[in-house]
Amino acid sequence: MKLAAHPELLDRLAAQYALGVLRGGARRRMEHLAREEPAVHAAILRWQDRLAGVSELQATAEPVDKVWCGIEARLGWKPPVERPATVQAASPVASPAASPAAGWWQRLWSTPVFWRGAAAAMAVVTVLSIGIGMHGAQQREAAPAAVIAVLNDDQARPAMLVSWDASARSLIVRRLDHIKLSEQQVLQLWALPTDGKPRSLGVIGRAPQARLAMAAAPAAVPALAVSIEPTGGSPSADGPSGPVVFKGPVLHNPL
Template identity: 35%
Template sequence: MNIILGELPDRLAAEYVLGTLTGGARRRFDALLPAHPALRQAVAGWEKRLLPMALKAEAVPPAPRVWTSIEDKLGWTPPARASSLRVRFWQSFAAAASVVAVVLATSTHHGPTEAPMIVVLHATKGSETIVAGLSPDRQQIAIQPLQKVALTPDQSLELWALKKDGPPASLGVIAADKLTAVNKHALPKDTKGLAVSLEPLGGSPTGAPTGPVLFVGDLTL
């Protein structure tokens, strides 16, 4: 059967992007992608349609028994005093996995690429963190706070690229409690890190950080 003809490529691409195409069928589809532009175009089309829904979806934390089951299978028996650290680890892992899923969904399948990059931005004061992911084709940055950042109605969070030379470059305002997708074209080539500052509503009026830097993380491009 020729899967390149008719409506079949679009239907298979939809199942591929949704993750319902599994097993041998998915492996065959993966093998065909590099050689067939029609398949790649169909996959890119479905990724474009589904990405907005992925960005709007609320995070659903897994039940505690899921993590307990995973730990049992791994043979982990952490002491009681480490329970809070374990919860924080799994929260970070889950958020990072969500970011990976989104940045992978924004990548077009033109052949083998590097694994998506995950950057953790640590709070300059406190223990909160923000996770950022860079897609393998460098086309998208997805960033999400692990804990909601408390803001007043007249405040915003702004993401900055920290360059090796020169002042930081704004990458735009980001959400305080959910995932934000940022276009990579604003990312300078000499970026060495990311930072998030507290700014007036809508972002810095000067093009440079005006408020305190709340989060900082290293980035290697």
């Protein structure tokens, strides 16, 4: 298959290659195609140029001594510091599993994998917002959509970008994943409040890009998630009925 004949797929794979989330055999095939097809090589270069200044966007920070001590202890370079029994008894740490009544979306806040990709997402979101837009947005003069969330898969890899188009009052979602859906399956986007039930933001479907009309951008919502649902969306009034495949914190709430 000639990737140049499929510009949407080429742009998505080039973005994944430049971000470093395309790995293994898929990355080797992309490198082979880049040597064989000039259009593939040019697409990769365009994304690498966009991401070239990402490291300059991140301010330098010096880890505190406590962090270094923890790293050294995990590597076996020094014995871990034992805390007195009285201190441990006075400072119990509650486990997420200790609150069975809490919803799965509320327990996400305390799981490390949920936040593993957030720092990297914040570093690339400014650069990605320059080059991301729907085909319809490219056909009219409008302000660029602002990326508000980068949703990750269960391995903390970027899988979906969510942007807010203020001029069209709509959310734009762009998939970076490779999930195969059947004809009876669609993706559905959810807002995850800190309390209450997940709120549906719309059915994405199976397309690599989609636009969800909304009266206003999701406000005061700390995170978004995507689930696999039957055609037409989740039949449950309590939230997703299928597996949740992508999730991530809201990085920016547009005014």
